[in-house]
Amino acid sequence: MWPDNERALSLFRLVGTRWRIPPMGGVPIGLSWSDMYPLMDRLGLDADEWNGLHGDLMTMEAAALDTMQEFAPKS
Numbered sequence: 001m002w003p004d005n006e007r008a009l010s011l012f013r014l015v016g017t018r019w020r021i022p023p024m025g026g027v028p029i030g031l032s033w034s035d036m037y038p039l040m041d042r043l044g045l046d047a048d049e050w051n052g053l054h055g056d057l058m059t060m061e062a063a064a065l066d067t068m069q070e071f072a073p074k075s
Helices: 004-013 031-040 045-072
Strands: none
Touching: 004 031, 004 045, 031 045
């Protein structure tokens, strides 16, 4: 892992249980960003670092959603 990605990966692992699930169950629809933002704010990042971390996490979220959708049971 590149050192530049360590912070994003650590935070992504920390919020592994913070996925939004549709009311009737199924594949998650995204991360609960209202839970993520306070954790990101506690890191004391400047605006550019915060925006970079946010972008990294959005990229990881999209990749995780694609993978979960790919392996979800087909109805």
